[in-house]
Amino acid sequence: MYDSPKSDSTVKHAIKIAANKVQVFYGDTHAIKDVDVQIEDKTVTAFIGPSGCGKSTFLRTLNRMNDTIDICRVEGEILLDGENIYDKRVDPVQLRAKVGMVFQKPNPFPKSIYDNIAYGPRIHGLAKTKADLDEIVEKSLRRGAIWNEVKDRLHSPGTGLSGGQQQRLCIARAVATEPEVLLMDEPCSALDPIATGQVEELIDELRESYSVVIVTHSMQQAARVSQKTAFFHLGNLVEFGETSQIFTNPKDPRTESYITGRIG
Amino acid sequence: MPALWIFIAVLVLAVLGFVLGRQRALAMVDGDSRHLHSLPNYYGFHVGIWALMPALLVLAVWLIVQPMLIDTSVKSMIPDTSYTTAGELSLVMSDVRRVADGLDLAVERGALTADEAMSLDAGATDVRALLGGVGVAIGSDVQPAVLEAAQAYRASTATGNMVRTVIVLLLALGGLGWALSRTAPDFRARNSVEKATLGLLIAAASIAILTTLGIVLSLIFNTIEFFKLYPASEFFFGTTWAPSFGGGSELGILPLFWGTFYISIIALAVAVPIGLFAAVYLSEYAGPKIRAVAKPMLEVLAGIPTIVYGLFALVTVGPMLVNVFGNEGALGLGWMSGGTAVMTAGLVMGIMLIPFVSSLSDDIINAVPQAMRDGSLGLGATKSETVKQVVLPAALPGIVGAVLLAASRAIGETMIVVMGAGAAARLSLNPFEAMTTVTAKIVSQLTGDADFASPEALVAFALGMTLFVITLGLNIFALYIVRKYREQYE
Known part of the structure; x- marks a missing residue:
């Protein structure tokens, strides 16, 4: 039914992000309850679960994008390389440079392809000279597996690309700031199957350098691209483990019901 | 009967x-x-x-x-x-x-x-x-x-x-x-009533359009009448405005045009930065509670009759400026001899235009998709970097449209000018001198006791026509820009 899990999924990697007893509240609504999860470096971790289960909310706590929502409150601790990202000393802006994010809908800025990629490096002062910046742009576009398609029109608007190209552009844009973790919130839900395939292939390549966390509605996609899978249901983390184990031998009856299509 | x-x-x-x-x-x-x-x-x-x-x-x-x-x-x-x-x-x-x-x-x-x-x-x-x-x-x-x-x-x-x-x-x-x-x-009575309703709506729309046409036509005919009595070249290029009802008037539009232009520029220099910053604050930074109070408060400014702004110029702003820039003023510059000046009218008009600019810009900034902001914030940009580099550039064409609409409003403004800027038609660079505008002169030319067929009265129509062409051009240009912008996200 599903592709076999990636061969190296059993190799042990360092823990990149550790969440301990995380609670998220939207006003009076308790959206995330007591979530403990450990995300490894150089691994793709998938969050699955029915709509409204809190997987996207939890993803956004990992780079404090929830800070932009006034009524949102986070308790518990999330450690990035051992440092609590909700500590007062942590600057959320710096954090987001380290933990990049790709969104559900491709959202290139209404600027040229070049300026889209150069946006992050310019803000963070990553390039000293124009040549440096050119190099970063080329490297990022190559990493985003879109260089060959856009190298001749770097100065035409990014909004003129197709949906799949736009999403790869956004991935390249996120990669350009040299993040350590890449969060992806349903990155393929607005794409057709061919573009989805390209993006999935890209995710697999990105795993070599980054820790990738992906939220997805498609269980097939989770099975194809991830090594670890977390199943969320009604704000609880129901089960977390090796993707192969979750999909072939789930421990919790709710997980089994979900992946066999009985709930959700 | x-x-x-x-x-x-x-x-x-x-x-x-x-x-x-x-x-x-x-x-x-x-x-x-x-x-x-x-x-x-x-x-x-x-x-x-x-x-x-x-x-x-x-x-x-x-x-x-x-x-x-x-x-x-x-x-x-x-x-x-x-x-x-x-x-x-x-x-x-x-x-x-x-x-x-x-x-x-x-x-x-x-x-x-x-x-x-x-x-x-x-x-x-x-x-x-x-x-x-x-x-x-x-x-x-x-x-x-x-x-x-x-x-x-x-x-x-x-x-x-x-x-x-x-x-x-x-x-x-x-x-x-x-x-x-x-x-x-x-x-099918329902369909027949539907047709009658349609007819009613069309009639209402055509009355509005026909009235506009009628106004334009009456302007055109009177303007033609004026140019039969007074040479067009002297009207458009004359640098003296000296109507005398006995005849032998000099009716050059340039001093009036300069006054209009100068006052509008000062008004926009006040209204655009303040209005734009207010809009950015309201749409990007203010919480829902502040926004719910501050936005209507700003829009109240738009509801104040311009004559009240005129009073404000005459009674408050004019004397205040004289206290600073006048002969006996705090700075001892002696630039300003009376309360009525281009600066007075320009400042007050600028205040009047703030809600125009802020309200329109606020709508336009809000129309920039949240995804743009998320994308920028997700890359580690601060809020002001996001506004400056992503939101404002995306909203820029719309903002330009808003500014142009405000400009055409400034050009057509009369009451503030009459009360704040004085009545002297003058070509001068000093913003603390009294000047006057096209609209203010239309009022004074038509409210006198002049023979309606004399060039001194008919010139009002030529002035009105010139003004109409300018503001129409600005409005069309503004609408064109706003429309072009709209297509970008749809």
């Missing part, structure tokens, strides 16, 4: 038609409205509309056309010897109408019988004294020709009114009867 009574009669007929139509439709299906094509009220509306619309249309046309026809026929009765120009003829005609109205009044008061009024002879009776007795003052003795014309005027008006009453009421009855005869269970 006077027009008002006809109108009321037709209305009553229409209401009657509504009731009859509804009843008839219901009676045809024995009271079970499910067998009707439309709801019973639609049958009522259908009959009512047919009773009302044709009759009222004819009444409206009749009210416009009858006086024109009678005027023409009466005009021909006035001997050529009693006038030389078209202006004099129109004076004689207004005498005729006055006498006719006076006779009507006299008959009504019982000073004359109807027959006497028709057979009155200007030689035998002192008509002027007679009419003066019922309260109608006539400037000079009534000429026999004028009296005759007035009598003919009364006679044809009376006949016309009689025919009008009959025709309109017949039409209302006819429409009612015809619509009633069409009422049947399978008649």
Whole structure:
């Protein structure tokens, strides 16, 4: 039914992000309850679960994008390389440079392809000279597996690309700031199957350098691209483990019901 | 029957038609409205509309056309010897109408019988004294020709009114009867009412458009008239504005145009930064609570009548500026001699324009998709970096549109200028001097006692036309930019 899990999924990697007893509240609504999860470096971790289960909310706590929502409150601790990202000393802006994010809908800025990629490096002062910046742009576009398609029109608007190209552009844009973790919130839900395939292939390549966390509605996609899978249901983390184990031998009856299509 | 009574009669007929139509439709299906094509009220509306619309249309046309026809026929009765120009003829005609109205009044008061009024002879009776007795003052003795014309005027008006009453009421009855005869269970009354509604909406839209056209045409004709009397090149390139009603005026638009331009620039220099920053704060930084209070408060500024802004300029801002920049001022510069100055009007006008710029820009900034902001914040940009580099560039064309709309508002503003900037037409660079604008001069040229056919009065239309062309151009340009921007995210 599903592709076999990636061969190296059993190799042990360092823990990149550790969440301990995380609670998220939207006003009076308790959206995330007591979530403990450990995300490894150089691994793709998938969050699955029915709509409204809190997987996207939890993803956004990992780079404090929830800070932009006034009524949102986070308790518990999330450690990035051992440092609590909700500590007062942590600057959320710096954090987001380290933990990049790709969104559900491709959202290139209404600027040229070049300026889209150069946006992050310019803000963070990553390039000293124009040549440096050119190099970063080329490297990022190559990493985003879109260089060959856009190298001749770097100065035409990014909004003129197709949906799949736009999403790869956004991935390249996120990669350009040299993040350590890449969060992806349903990155393929607005794409057709061919573009989805390209993006999935890209995710697999990105795993070599980054820790990738992906939220997805498609269980097939989770099975194809991830090594670890977390199943969320009604704000609880129901089960977390090796993707192969979750999909072939789930421990919790709710997980089994979900992946066999009985709930959700 | 006077027009008002006809109108009321037709209305009553229409209401009657509504009731009859509804009843008839219901009676045809024995009271079970499910067998009707439309709801019973639609049958009522259908009959009512047919009773009302044709009759009222004819009444409206009749009210416009009858006086024109009678005027023409009466005009021909006035001997050529009693006038030389078209202006004099129109004076004689207004005498005729006055006498006719006076006779009507006299008959009504019982000073004359109807027959006497028709057979009155200007030689035998002192008509002027007679009419003066019922309260109608006539400037000079009534000429026999004028009296005759007035009598003919009364006679044809009376006949016309009689025919009008009959025709309109017949039409209302006819429409009612015809619509009633069409009422049947399978008649599509709903669709027919829909058509009438459409007609009403189209009529409303065309009245608005036709009125604009009419205004433009009257401007154009008077402008042409002006350019026949005054050379266009001197109007457009003359640097002196010195109208004198005795003749020999210099009517160069440049000093006025410069005043308009200068005041508008100062106003925009105040309104654009403040309005834009306010909009950015409201849409990007302010919490929902602050926004709910601050936005309406800002928009209250837009509701203040401009005359109140004018008072503010005259009483508060002007003296304040003199205290700083005047001869005895805090800075001791002596740049400003009086409270009325370009700076005064410009500052106050700028305050007036703030809500314009902020409200429009706020809408445009809000229209930038949240995904853009998320994308930028997700890359580790701060809020102000996001606003500066992503939100504002995306909203820029719309903001430019908003600024251009504000500019055309500034150019057309009158009251603040009249009260804040003074009345001296002057070409000067000092913003603390009194100057005036095109609009303020239109007011002063037309509110005087000047002969309406003189270039000094007609110049107002040429000024108005110039202003209209400029603001129209700005508005079209602004709309073009705003529209082009809209396509970007859809």
